Each structure stands twice: as structure tokens, then as C-alpha cells.
Amino acid sequence: MxxxxxxxxxxxxxxxxxxxxxxxxxxxxxxxxxxxxxxxxxxxxxxxxxxxxxxxxxxxxxxxxxxxxxxxCFVDVHTHLDKGHIWERTPNADGTFGGALKAVWEDAETWNFEDIYRRMEFGLKCSYAHGTNAIRTHLDSGGKLADISWDVFKTLQKEWSYRLILQAVALVTLEEYLTPAGEKLADKVAEFGGILGGVAYMNPEIDRQIERVFELAKDRNLDLDFHTDENGDPDSMTLKKVAETALKTEFSGKIVCGHCCSLAVQSPEQVTETIALVKQAGIGIISLPMCNLYLQDRQYEQQLNLTQTPRWRGVTLLHELKQSEIPVAIASDNCRDPFYGFGDHDGLEVFKMAVRIAHLDHPFGDWPKAVTRTPAELMGLSKIGxxxxxxxxxxxxxxxxxxxxxxxxxxxxxxxxxxxxxxxxxxxxxxxxxxxx
The missing domain is CATH 2.30.40.10 (Urease, subunit C, domain 1)
Structure with a gap:
């Protein structure tokens, strides 16, 4: 044709x-x-x-x-290519977030260069064929994976350089950055030209953990990419804490926060305060509607072998964030692994599901930017999307x-x-x- x-x-x-x-x-x-x-x-x-x-x-x-x-062409700003396509060998027994963590931890014990390489490359093949031309992937970077996963990424980044733009984010819990291993990881991220990141959980040391990540990023001139509030707990406010720390430290790099689910179950007053801080800090928000719909509010009673119907959709306040002129992108997240048992690395499926889940229609307006132009801008890519x-x-x-x-x-x-x-x-x-x- x-x-x-x-x-x-x-x-x-x-x-x-x-x-x-x-x-x-x-x-x-x-x-x-x-x-x-x-x-x-x-x-x-x-x-x-x-x-x-x-x-x-x-x-x-x-x-x-x-x-x-x-x-x-699509821009997929939040993926987990290193976890992808392990569902058949390590499924999520109950479909819960806790079940996903347990399954991935067990499966990761067997990961080696070839295993990660082949599954990541499979994901790249799917993405490319569907029409994606830029991908950011989070890489599990604890323990031995700090070396293996980043070496695989570097190899694939070079081999696919004429077809896909690839970026990588370090993924560990933020407590890691309070240790010598965390500082060493930050050095590796800088060496590989990556993005510093991690999963923020509410805990007694969360303020110090977030501050330390910002310190490490500023010292190495790195951008930041956090997983925040991937739960339905109204008391989970790590997104707000990231925004407060960004303002306190006068951080000049790019910051994005993914998930931000708990924002949707917080009080109107808390929502207003957090959104104002996010806007002031210049943070971009990434929603992962398919994975969050799959995991959030999933309740399984093991003894009775019964599953409850979820009461909410698990997505963040996309419309309210966007109406406050905060950059909002949507992305595919996990694919055929314990965190999401489906998916095919297809930007159209991501957009289609997001439209239905979060009512990004009537009118569609500029929501098509959420899988193209906006994620490209959040990735610092000015000529795509x-x-x-x-x-x-x-x-x-x-x-x-x-x-x-x-x-x-x-x-x-x-x-x-x-x-x-x-x-x-x-x-x-x-x-x-x-x-x-």
C-alpha cells in the first residue's frame, strides 16, 4: 500500500x-x-x-x-520489561499485589542474562511491531540484579538503537538508598545514563529516604522516576512527600511519579493540597490503568477460596490532574507477569482501555497526547510523539x-x-x- x-x-x-x-x-x-x-x-x-x-x-x-x-508512533513511558512474560512459569496465585510481589521475588532467583535478555527482547519486538518508538523500562536493581539487568539493558539498547529509543530506571525500595549499596547503584545509573527511581512506601523513615534519593540524583545530575501510592490507602501520601521534597531541595531535573492510586480515595481537601504541590514542583504523573484495574481492591479469601467484587477502578485522578495543567501520561506497565497477567505492549490497547476505565472521551480532546506527545516530553524527547x-x-x-x-x-x-x-x-x-x- x-x-x-x-x-x-x-x-x-x-x-x-x-x-x-x-x-x-x-x-x-x-x-x-x-x-x-x-x-x-x-x-x-x-x-x-x-x-x-x-x-x-x-x-x-x-x-x-x-x-x-x-x-x-506511541511512547511507552512506564514498563517493566525485565519482569515480562513469566506468567506461565510463575503465575500470581490469588491476583493480589502481595501475591505478585511474592511470585516475582521467587522467580527472580532464577534470572540470568539470557533469561532476562530473551524476555525483554520479546517485549521490544511486540512494541516495535505495534508502532512504539520509545520505551522507558524500570529494572529490578536489588542484589545481583543491579549488574545483570543493567548489562542486559545496555546490550539491547545498543542492538535496538536504530528502531527504538530505550531508557531505564533503577527500581528498588527507597530504603536501599540509605545504604552503601544504594549509593553504588546511583553510581551505576549515572554510568549507564539512566534515571534514578524506586518504590515509595509509607514508613517511619520515608522522609529521609526520599530526601536521600534527591541528594543522590542532584549529585549525579540524574532525573527521577518514582512509584508512589500504588494502593487504596487514603493515608498513603508519598506523592505529596515527593512534591514537598522537590520544592524543599529546589530540584531542577525532571520528576515523574507513577500510579498515585491513593489520591483517588483521599479527602477533597487533601487532594487539592497534593495537586497544588505536584503542579508547583513540576512533576509529571503517569497512570497505569490496566495494571491498577487488575490489582487494586482485589480481595481474596484464601480459606474460603472466594474473591470479592472490587469496589473501585484503582486509577488516579486523571481528569483533575490534567485540569490543573499537570502533565499526565498513560502507559502499559507490566505485561504477562504476576502484576498483570495480560497485555501485549500495544499503545493502542493502553489508550483504548484507559478511555473506557477513566472516561477519557466525550470529548476525546487532547487525551491522545497521553500515549504520544506527553510521555515523549516527560522523557526529554522533543521530536517524537x-x-x-x-x-x-x-x-x-x-x-x-x-x-x-x-x-x-x-x-x-x-x-x-x-x-x-x-x-x-x-x-x-x-x-x-x-x-x-
């Missing part, structure tokens, strides 16, 4: 207006905030973007997309013409362009991992 020549037009494309970069069009977006445009692709870049029907394409090869929806003149032609062409179509029917037949060239979108077969199960 897509010409193999270096110069061609994509005619009659539907694009969310919020994803166009520095383009002025004399048309009013439709009720889904989509505009109808022609794009000229030349030497892998976007040369022109014009309103459909306003420019003659001449003898240049032209493809009429017939109003198919076109998005920039958007469509604009002079930017790479990294695009996804869906068969659906409107969100009502794209989010209703499987888009397995999407076309993915990287630098204007159509790539192979065949997904890796699960049998590739059979000998690891």
Missing part, C-alpha cells in the same frame, strides 16, 4: 489536531477533534502538511487513505477512520511507518519463549 519511493503523498488522513506540531490549518476540527490533511513524505521526513484538497500532488505517487486515522513538518515520518495508519471505529474493532491490520518506510508488523510467536517456561 505504501510506495517504496523516497517521495510520496498520504492523502485524506485524519489526525488529532493536538498532535500536530507548528501547523496552521484553515479548517475546524470535527467533533472528535480530528483534522483532514494531506502529508508529503520525502526522504523519511514530513515535508508538508496541508488541508486536504488545497494542494495538487502532481506526478508524485499518492495514497488516498480515505480518512483513515493516523497517529504518531507528534506530527509536524521537518519531523520523522514515524506514523501509524489505522483502518478505522474515527475513534469510535479505532477503539471498537481490532486494529491488528494497522500500517506502521518508520522514517516513511512501511515495517513488518508481524508479532513474535509466544513459542519463542517456550523453553523458558
Amino acid at each position: 505504501i510506495p517504496t519511493v523516497s517521495n510520496y503523498w498520504l492523502k485524506n488522513a485524519q489526525i488529532p489536531a493536538c498532535l500536530l506540531n507548528n501547523v496552521v490549518l484553515e479548517q475546524t476540527p470535527n467533533r472528535e477533534d480530528l483534522v483532514n490533511v494531506n502529508l508529503e513524505i520525502a526522504d523519511g521526513m514530513i515535508r508538508q502538511i496541508v488541508t486536504s484538497g488545497t494542494v495538487e500532488t502532481g506526478e508524485i505517487p499518492t495514497v488516498d487513505l480515505q480518512k483513515k486515522l493516523v497517529l504518531p 507528534q506530527i509536524g513538518v521537518g519531523l520523522p515520518a514515524d506514523l501509524i495508519i489505522f483502518q478505522g477512520r474515527y475513534f469510535s471505529e479505532v477503539l471498537s474493532r481490532s486494529q491488528h491490520d494497522r500500517i506502521v511507518l518508520r522514517k516513511g518506510k512501511q515495517i513488518n508488523t508481524i508479532l513474535p510467536d509466544y513459542s519463542e519463549l517456550d523453553d523458558l517456561c
Whole structure:
């Protein structure tokens, strides 16, 4: 369908207006905030973007997309590639958060370079085929994993450098950073060009733990990425503490906080105070709607072998945060591991599920930025996640013409362009991992 020549037009494309970069069009977006445009692709870049029907394409090869929806490639800002695809050998027996922790701890005892490499690469293959072009993964970095996981990441980062932008975050509980091992880990993160991070739990030393992470990051000029309040406890306020520490230390690097679930069960007064601090501190928020829906409020009575129906959805206050002009992104999180038994590293599935779980519709507005432009900005990537003149032609062409179509029917037949060239979108077969199960 897509010409193999270096110069061609994509005619009659539907694009969310919020994803166009520095383009002025004399048309009013439709009720889904989509505009109808022609794009000229030349030497892998976007040369022109014009309103459909306003420019003659001449003898240049032209493809009429017939109003198919076109998005920039996805940006997945919060994943756990090192844990991925261990479900078949180590499932979560009761589906709870505690069950997930126990299962991963047990499975991690067997991790080695080849095992982590092959599962991470499988995730990269899926992401690439679905149309992702940048990924940030958290890496379990306690004990021996501090060496193994980061070596695997460095290897894959180099091997996939022409296909995917990869970033890594150190993942340990924050108490680790009060020890010599934590300082050594911070040095390793700096050596690898990574992001300092960890899981923040409420405990008597939480203030000192957070302060120490900021100290280590400032000394090494590192950005920060925290897991905060991944629970339904209204007394869990680590997001607020991170924001307070950022302001107290006048931290100048980028900070993002993922999950932030407990914000949704706190009092209106507490919510208002925390959101104000988050905005003042310039913190970006990442919601993981699929994983949080799966784990949060899951209650299992082991003796009776009974599961209760969850009473809430587990996601943070996406709308309230965004209405306060705080950058909000959504991401895939875990995939086929004890923290989330499903998933396929697909940005469209993430967006589709988030729309349904958190009502990111009617109108869709600029919510498509949450899986493209906003996470790219949080990752410090200025030239991806958007469509604009002079930017790479990294695009996804869906068969659906409107969100009502794209989010209703499987888009397995999407076309993915990287630098204007159509790539192979065949997904890796699960049998590739059979000998690891």
C-alpha cells in the first residue's frame, strides 16, 4: 500500500489536531477533534502538511487513505520489561499485589542474562511491531540484579538503537538508598545514563529516604522516576512527600511519579493540597490503568477460596490532574507477569482501555497526547510523539477512520511507518519463549 519511493503523498488522513506540531490549518476540527490533511513524505521526513484538497500532488505517487486515522508512533513511558512474560512459569496465585510481589521475588532467583535478555527482547519486538518508538523500562536493581539487568539493558539498547529509543530506571525500595549499596547503584545509573527511581512506601523513615534519593540524583545530575501510592490507602501520601521534597531541595531535573492510586480515595481537601504541590514542583504523573484495574481492591479469601467484587477502578485522578495543567501520561506497565497477567505492549490497547476505565472521551480532546506527545516530553524527547513538518515520518495508519471505529474493532491490520518506510508488523510467536517456561 505504501510506495517504496523516497517521495510520496498520504492523502485524506485524519489526525488529532493536538498532535500536530507548528501547523496552521484553515479548517475546524470535527467533533472528535480530528483534522483532514494531506502529508508529503520525502526522504523519511514530513515535508508538508496541508488541508486536504488545497494542494495538487502532481506526478508524485499518492495514497488516498480515505480518512483513515493516523497517529504518531506511541511512547511507552512506564514498563517493566525485565519482569515480562513469566506468567506461565510463575503465575500470581490469588491476583493480589502481595501475591505478585511474592511470585516475582521467587522467580527472580532464577534470572540470568539470557533469561532476562530473551524476555525483554520479546517485549521490544511486540512494541516495535505495534508502532512504539520509545520505551522507558524500570529494572529490578536489588542484589545481583543491579549488574545483570543493567548489562542486559545496555546490550539491547545498543542492538535496538536504530528502531527504538530505550531508557531505564533503577527500581528498588527507597530504603536501599540509605545504604552503601544504594549509593553504588546511583553510581551505576549515572554510568549507564539512566534515571534514578524506586518504590515509595509509607514508613517511619520515608522522609529521609526520599530526601536521600534527591541528594543522590542532584549529585549525579540524574532525573527521577518514582512509584508512589500504588494502593487504596487514603493515608498513603508519598506523592505529596515527593512534591514537598522537590520544592524543599529546589530540584531542577525532571520528576515523574507513577500510579498515585491513593489520591483517588483521599479527602477533597487533601487532594487539592497534593495537586497544588505536584503542579508547583513540576512533576509529571503517569497512570497505569490496566495494571491498577487488575490489582487494586482485589480481595481474596484464601480459606474460603472466594474473591470479592472490587469496589473501585484503582486509577488516579486523571481528569483533575490534567485540569490543573499537570502533565499526565498513560502507559502499559507490566505485561504477562504476576502484576498483570495480560497485555501485549500495544499503545493502542493502553489508550483504548484507559478511555473506557477513566472516561477519557466525550470529548476525546487532547487525551491522545497521553500515549504520544506527553510521555515523549516527560522523557526529554522533543521530536517524537507528534506530527509536524521537518519531523520523522514515524506514523501509524489505522483502518478505522474515527475513534469510535479505532477503539471498537481490532486494529491488528494497522500500517506502521518508520522514517516513511512501511515495517513488518508481524508479532513474535509466544513459542519463542517456550523453553523458558
